[in-house]
Amino acid sequence: MDALQTKRSTAGKVQLFSSFFSGLQNAYGTYDPVSGRSWQVKKLVTEKTILDHLRGKSPYGVYLLVEGRTRAIVTDFDLADYSPPHEFMSRAKHYGLPAYIEASKSKGFHAWIFFGQEGAKASKARLVVKNILEEIGYSDTEVFPKQDFLDQRACFGNFINAPLFGGLVPMKKTVFVDPGTFDPFPDQWDFLESVQRANEHLLDEIIEMNGLRSANEGGLKPKNDTTEQRTSGHSLPPCAQRILTNGVSHFQRVSCFRLAVHFKRMGLPYDITVAALKTWALKNTPPNGKGVIQDSEILKQTSCAYDHGYKGYGCNDPAIKPFCDPNCPVNEWRKQR
Known part of the structure; x- marks a missing residue:
């Protein structure tokens, strides 16, 4: 399995990848695949940044939060246990939210929900995802982005390592998996093209249906x-x-x-x-x-x-x-x- 080994053009792959895994353009995260040490890179995200990631030269971590909006929201299950991500995906499906499971670079899994090019308000997405996690009994699970908005205390937020790092794909890591078998999809690019994106209006419906309120609004409706x-x-x-x-x-x-x-x-x-x-x-x-x-x-x-x-x-x-x-x-x- 190779992150770039398909019939699609390189430019087409970069474009498809970027349509899902993009955020701040003036900074990104990376890590040392050997030691695991991670750090921020204060440089523009370029086509070379993405290509180096896909080719396994240098990992790319995306800062999802941009002006209070995000194109994706991710739950980070850090245990080698199929049950939590599978329960999350099933519960999200109950609400009409398509969620997709990625085998992370370590032993756990990421569950991704994607939005359209305009993204969705991070506050809404986080509120809904935290409610799902509470319903399935995993309320302590990390959620990215970790903030509703950026301010002086959080100028960049926290990055999440993007999938399809070429150095780990052959090891069946950082790849999206079939929720039935947890085996990697044979063609990750075919998979990405099949992904459904959630609509922000659906988040509004879920928030209203459950009477949810953000922490700033006092939590659940009293x-x-x-x-x-x-x-x-x-x-x-x-x-x-x-x-x-x-x-x-x-x-x-x-x-x-x-x-x-x-x-x-x-x-x-x-x-x-x-x-x-x-x-x-x-x-x-x-x-x-x-x-x-x-x-x-x-x-x-x-x-x-x-x-x-x-x-x-x-x-x-x-x-x-x-x-x-x-x-x-x-x-x-x-x-x-």
Whole structure:
């Protein structure tokens, strides 16, 4: 396996690599492959910088954070254990976030989530990834970038070693691996071309759905939040009332999950919620001869809602929007934010 040994042109590989692993252009990190000692290089990132990395001459570490935005976010699992990165990837997938696993230069793994050329706000990406890590029980895992923004105390941030260092690729290190087998993909360039990038709007949805707040905003939404007081108790918000009363034709799974979240907020026991949702399913009218949501899926969605601290209302979710009421107290609160 060779980081440059494919039919693609060298310029094409550099361009493809740089579209994923780029950040600050006036500095980068590197390390001694023998001793492991790392340091910062205050020089421009050039095509030669990338080529030296891919050819195994000098490793390249990318400072991901640029003006509060990042093209990628990385979790650094430093143990030779397949479970943590696999659990992270599965949980990210649950939220619709494509994550990809790299065997790092040492014994552990990196899990990468990529964004478009404009990147995403680092504060949003870090908030979502930290929430996923907390949900799977690995909240102490390092996340890159390590900051939400740069300031006088953190002029550069922290670099993360980029994949595909030519000196380690033949040793099956710094390569992306198949999550099913943890064997390297046979053609890393084909793999990169197949990578899906996440959208910043999806981060917004996840943040809202889980009621997340950054540390500067006080963490998770407090239990005495005025919006929750106005929409909890013994009533459902108008959108949920309509979904429950009339059933749905589309997005049965998402609608089931949202109803379960509301029922949990109201204090209904798990078994009562499951029974109510099984009755609700009979009202659904999926098109084209499709069947209504199955009991097994209802159990899965209800368990997901009850096992985690979801607090969001999903107002921007395509499954919820058709049922929104402009006079809903949640809508009023959102306008005031």
